[in-house]
Amino acid sequence: MSSGNAIKSEWLCKSNHTNKRRQIMSDTNAEQPIDVAVVDPKALETAACQPNGTVHARQQGINDVTALDIEQMQGIYGYSDEARQIIKNENLLPAGLLSRLHASYPQHSGLMAKETHMFAEKDQYTGLSGFRKVVEILQANNIDIGDIEERELFVEVYRFLATKHSLNSIDWTNFYEDSVFQLVMPQPDMINKQTVAEYMGASLAEKKKIVSDYQEKTSPHDGNQQLNKPWFENEQGEIEFLDGSQHKYPQCQLIFDKTTQNCFSFCTYCFRHAQVRGDEDMFIQKEIAQIHRYLKVHQEVTDLLITGGDGGYMPASRLEQYVTPLMEDRELLHIKTVRLATRSLTFQPEMILSAKYDKMLAVFDKLHENGIQLAWMAHFSTPRELLNPTTIAAIRRLQRHGVVIRSQSPMMNHISLFENKDGSIDIDRSAQNWIDLANIIGTMHISFHSMYCARPTGEHHYFTAPLSAVSKIFDKIYRALPSINRPSRHISMTTSAGKISIMGECDVRGERAFALMFTEGRNMAWLDKVFLAKYDETTNDVKLLKPLAGDTFFFEEELAQIEHDLAAALNNRLKA
């Protein structure tokens, strides 16, 4: 036996099984064969092994998922020949990775699920008829989700859209506990009891009126979003407003392109439902060149954020029109990152595993080769969204083309936060969801950008949790994670003033307080200051917190002035 210099630590196993030997070629000396003992890891008795410096009993690794399993899962997921070929050619589903994920997180993993998928007929199920079709398929499989009329009221108010991937991701043997079930399927108690009571048993005409009256009452925007519409003076000295854009923080400009006004599935908590439902105050960017004109006079912008709806809806040819000048025009050298905000990795990852998607990958390659970061902003909030072969393969395919995937995720009750029986938040279970998620996305080379509490829109009461509970959960997550897997900032909540982070709790001369700090602000100078608010055990909205000392927070007077000036500019525009 060669002692081979590539083998550092060697172990002699004293178990009874016979070690088979084979020869492999050393990396360091291709000519010289090295003997390696091949053992069945399941037969190894760890306690019986001890180092003796002479024999290397090489284990075969974690092999919970075999090549045969991978073949079978591609059948269960109904992959086309084309998708299978792409996966094979690009090594998108390595057994070692799948085995590690499945072995580490069996409680979340759908990798080895053997059930035939129920939803195979269509890619998407849309509107009331789509919802009814889903219910029909479930019933044909002896699954009754109940409360159909109440769920239909929600569908009529907020619309319904679910992909076959999201529906097949649900663990239907335990759907009440399933996060994706809560994420895409309407639930009882989302809409208040009084409206539900009026709706149940009403005539068709009455139902229509109840729905439209209720839609009027929902408040998708916080009222100040129109103030974020940017404007600039063009070369002719005229004022131009951008109708499909927001520019609230200096470095980042949001674009709501005309092609991204849809989503792959609709989240039940959607805080942009005006945008995807087509209400009058939608932001829609039609002209691409106008964005480039704006950017040339706003050298402080470094990041373009393509969002919607879902930024993943933008066709490759249109994305190319947005990004080509960024690579070719010296006056746009200040743009360093294009962010694509999309939930397609959760809802329709199979689109990335197609030859049709190659055009998009070519645009990503071009960006990468020209030094512009393509940041893919995913919104994972539960481990189950990642632990399926399609999402894993899609992530790996994007990464091969220089795409940097980051995850920014809302903390939502019933989805990524969980309740005790008494309705209080289960701090430990909720924290564990995020700890597992953070470690999984770390394994997948995805960076954990942020966690946030959503603005109070839609049926906020159902999804919200007290800031005090959220802060405790965040503390546990932060302590449990290695620094490189932690979210890049403390948990934050968006207000008209900016994004306010909850840094934690403190005690000031015997009075309990929240320590707060801006991570983004209408005035970026505000980011330097920690400020204190009275501790509140029950509130779920950072806007409702009161200053620990005095009547107002330090930024409020200046904010009022900034908003006044923006509103005046907007009014002038509307009068023009």
Ligand code: SF4
């Ligand atoms: S992806 Fe965003 S915009 Fe679309 S439904 Fe979900 S929350 Fe709303």
